[in-house]
Amino acid sequence: MKKHYQILDLFSGAGGLSNGFEQTGRFSVIGAVEVNKAAQKTYIKNHGNNENLILKAPNSEASDITMIDFNSLELDSQNTIVIGGPPCQGFSNANRQKNYLISGNNQLVKEYARAIRDIKPVAFLMENVKSMNSSVHKFFVTNFIDGDLNDFSSKRHLDDISQPGQTPLYEKDDIELLLSDSTQLKLIVSEFTNILNVPSPLITEPLLITRMRTVEQRMKNLSDVRLKNAKERMEIKQVLSILENYNEYNSFEAIINETIEALSRLLIEPISSAFLKEKIQNFVDLNRFLTRCQELKDENIACSEIELIEGTPFAMRTSVYSYNVVKYLKRLFAFYGYSLDSKVLDASQFGVPQRRFRFMMMGIKKTEEKVELPKRTESKSFTVRDAISDLEDIIPQHEIETYKENIYRVPSSSNELLEYYREGSKADILYDHINTKSSDLIQQRYEHILKSNGKNFHSLPDNMKESYSDASRTQNTVYLRLNYDEPSPTVINVRKSMWQHPSKARALSIREAARLQSFQDCFIFEGRKDERYQQIGNAVPPKLAKAVANKMLEYLS
Structure with missing residues (x-):
């Protein structure tokens, strides 16, 4: 035994x-x-x-x-x-x-x-x-x-x-806490030499930090800055409320007052970027500095004293060990x-x-x-064809609630990998052969890629890419059409990436994605469709684990 x-x-x-x-x-x-x-x-x-x-x-x-x-x-x-x-x-x-x-x-x-x-x-x-x-x-x-x-x-x-x-495991690593050319800000932050004595950030809510970062980006890229909708105005009002009630650190008063003045005007009308930068850039940089310091404190990171590095711009740095x-x-x-x-x-x-x-x-x-x-345990590499070709003519269903599993048709020939997949499964049972029903545009994309023998999103004509804000930056894995004669690339969440079947104008099913990860057909997934795809993309391939x-x-x- x-x-x-x-x-x-x-x-x-x-x-x-x-x-x-x-x-x-x-x-x-x-x-x-x-x-x-x-x-x-x-x-x-x-x-x-x-x-x-x-x-x-x-x-x-x-x-x-x-x-x-x-x-x-x-x-x-x-x-x-x-x-x-x-x-x-x-x-x-x-x-x-x-x-x-x-x-x-x-x-x-x-x-x-x-x-x-x-x-x-x-x-x-x-x-x-x-x-x-x-x-x-x-x-x-x-x-x-x-x-x-x-x-x-x-x-x-x-x-x-x-x-x-x-040899010691750790080595010194410098962290830049602030880089600025503001004399006013330099006088304030140079007071802080010990990370523990740095006050808490003025703005801590991630949503509000993101909103202020958006305003900062518009200052850099546009001649005038304006708030675009009610949501943005509401968030700026929240920032103003926090600043108007701040009374913890007197040295911040001048910067806070200038920021209140500028943001109050921004709520009413567009403001020139030059004026806005002059009024709120110090606040944005100060809050970023305080946030960096707070993170180090929250995580109990061992830090050296904070150094002022003279220059234009000047820098505030500390040393840690990593x-x-x-x-x-x-x-x-x-x-x-x-x-x-x-x-x-x-x-x-x-x-x-x-x-x-x-x-x-x-x-x-x-x-x-x-x-x-x-x-290596295998002399050859199995391909996508070895893994899923027996499923290509079985049309995937779209709804989990009404799924019928008595759909598998035993192929006329088999291979070592297919025998592995079907081990423990009943002859006509196939679980999770489900994908998402494609919209008209997505279906047209699949059909074009297939007919043109394309590879991915970049094989599409420009008029089929218009829903993407910057098509040139889209990854090669989006709308990836698999090659039957090669192993699959690394399986991620193939639903989010819109992976395409090698010989059909459709998305890969949950079961096909699971096959590529070497899950046997008797392994059943739970949850919504996107959750099942995500579980598969996150998994360790069982055949690798077995080895x-x-x-x-x-x-x-």
């Missing part, structure tokens, strides 16, 4: 990763964590309608990993495998200029690390975007809080998990006693009819063997 293992699936989605593990016959799911309700329903549907599989904190209806105490689960660590793909956005020079400096998704990687620490599984698998190991995916070092048992990012923690002689996510996880999991391998795997090399690249990290507890992720699971079993044996 071969040993059987239990799986805890974190950030499970619809369950592609665990489905691949289950296909080996050696793993059974005992619990899953997933916040999305539709994905939960799909997971439950494909696991005997067992609602207890979705883990929730006591007295909570949410399957929120931040609220789950893994120590309370009383798992047999020698028989437990943890798998999952925590979202990890990271940060970069580019997104520092956006509204939010910090990505909340970064915390979820640390929640995965907490699960490994507390459960102590005999093995784990973490998957993520292929760029996870890039310089973009970094974390900030935070201040140490005495008594914090879930410290995964202070210098103290990073030093504790490092062996003597190892560290690469993958280097950190490798050192952390090695500290926890795991032998590791990590690399980017191409799903098309493991029987998936799709070129999909995913970062994988596998850890095995207490083994002296060199751990390696699987190498990794089989490799893991070699070490566990």
Whole structure:
């Protein structure tokens, strides 16, 4: 008898990763964590309608990993495998200029690390975007809080998990908080040398920040600025109300009064951009500076003193420390006693009819063997034709509520991949062969692309692109027509991208998208149409997961 293992699936989605593990016959799911309700329903549907599989904190209806105490689960660590793909956005020079400096998704990687620490599984698998190991995916070092048992990012923690002689994980990283040529603003902000002493932003509501950014853009691009509709006027009135009632920091009074004067006039009539810039640019820049500082405070980021960098324009900067996510996880999991391998795997090399690249990290507890992720298991790559050609003459239905599943027609010939898809399915049953009924314009686009042997949106004539504000910037994946003789490109939400069947003037069905991800036909999706498509686009291909699971079993044996 071969040993059987239990799986805890974190950030499970619809369950592609665990489905691949289950296909080996050696793993059974005992619990899953997933916040999305539709994905939960799909997971439950494909696991005997067992609602207890979705883990929730006591007295909570949410399957929120931040609220789950893994120590309370009383798992047999020698028989437990943890798998999952925590979202990890990271940060970069580019997104520092956006509204939010910090990505909340970064915390979820640390929640995965907490699960490994507390459960102590005999093995784990973490998957993520292929760029996870890039310089973009970094974390900030935070201040140490005495008594914090879930410290995964202070210098103290990073030093504790490092062996003597190892290079420190963290490095210095400068953050620009403000760049301006205003002498008035320089006198105000140069007072602040410690991030903790910087006041709160004047405007904190994201909608109002966005509205002020819109006004700022119009100042730069137009000779006159005007408010276009009642919604814009209402939001500017809200900004005015906040400023008129502000009394917390006296040094801001002159800037606030000038802004009140200008915005009050803007409510009545168009204003020249030059005048408006003179009156409100300092306010916009000040609020942006305060917002950046507040983000650093809210996330407890360890910062140096704020520096004034003289010049025209002048700059306000602070230094933080950051560290690469993958280097950190490798050192952390090695500290926890795991032998590791990590690399980017191409799903098309493991029987998936799709070129999909995913970062994988596998850890095995207490083994002296060199751990390696699987190498290619298939000598050839399966194509879109291998995956969906048997469905091309079965017309997709449009409504979930009235769907008739007795529609499958067994083809005269089969192939290895088709046999895999149909395993466990009744002869005439086909679930989820559903797409969205196309509008007249969308149908015309599909027909033109097919007749002209086109590839995507850019194959359309100009008169069919007019509904797009800037057609030249539309991605090549929009209205992508698949090629029967190649593996599919990376499957995303094919409904949003309007992917087209290779030989038909229609959108791909949910089932066809699932086939490209290597879900078997007996796997049933739940939720609205767009939710089903999204679950498929987010999933790990089960055949890729199965290949990794089989490799893991070699070490566990």
